[in-house]
Amino acid sequence: MQELNKKNYALIFFTISFRIIFTASVVACILFIFSNSAQIAQVSGQKSYTVTTYVNKTLSYLPYNIQLTEYQVRKLAHITEFSILGFFLVLCLRAYTKRLVAFCAWPLLFGLCIAVTDEFIQSFVPGRSSRVADIFIDFIGVSFGTCVAIFILLFLRFMFWLFWGRRKKKNLQYQ
Numbered sequence: 001m002q003e004l005n006k007k008n009y010a011l012i013f014f015t016i017s018f019r020i021i022f023t024a025s026v027v028a029c030i031l032f033i034f035s036n037s038a039q040i041a042q043v044s045g046q047k048s049y050t051v052t053t054y055v056n057k058t059l060s061y062l063p064y065n066i067q068l069t070e071y072q073v074r075k076l077a078h079i080t081e082f083s084i085l086g087f088f089l090v091l092c093l094r095a096y097t098k099r100l101v102a103f104c105a106w107p108l109l110f111g112l113c114i115a116v117t118d119e120f121i122q123s124f125v126p127g128r129s130s131r132v133a134d135i136f137i138d139f140i141g142v143s144f145g146t147c148v149a150i151f152i153l154l155f156l157r158f159m160f161w162l163f164w165g166r167r168k169k170k171n172l173q174y175q
Helices: 003-038 041-059 068-094 105-122 133-173
Strands: none
Touching: 003 068, 003 105, 041 068, 068 105, 068 133, 105 133
16 A cells, blocks of 8 residues: 555656646747747847858758758747747646647647737837748747657657556456
């Protein structure tokens, strides 16, 4: 009986820990996205120029002649930050429910709401503009991050079943 209680306490500890970690990760991603949107055009442009220079310098070491424009780097940044948000939204959802596939539309809907809010914030920042195309780009990022997270979770579930679930079922059969 004591062993069962230790297992329950460990399960409760990890459940609460995962909820705190993944909820904090989602909040941190949202704050990062909104802080980037709240930057005036000069600051945002300078950051984009710096990142574009760094990326193009890194790409120059490849045998291919690839150069990205500042516009392409900005759109890739949108996709990247919203992919990370979608990834953490799924992990956060998984920390609160076991029925991940039944609720997989929630991270997409929440990510879309964040994308719309992000563009709304940009419409009030001097020198920045709000574009519907950016909402679609952000949603592509959320969708990608969501798919990656779901794939990883399903893969881990399959591996768990493959290595531990089948053995447990076989042991129960022979008893």
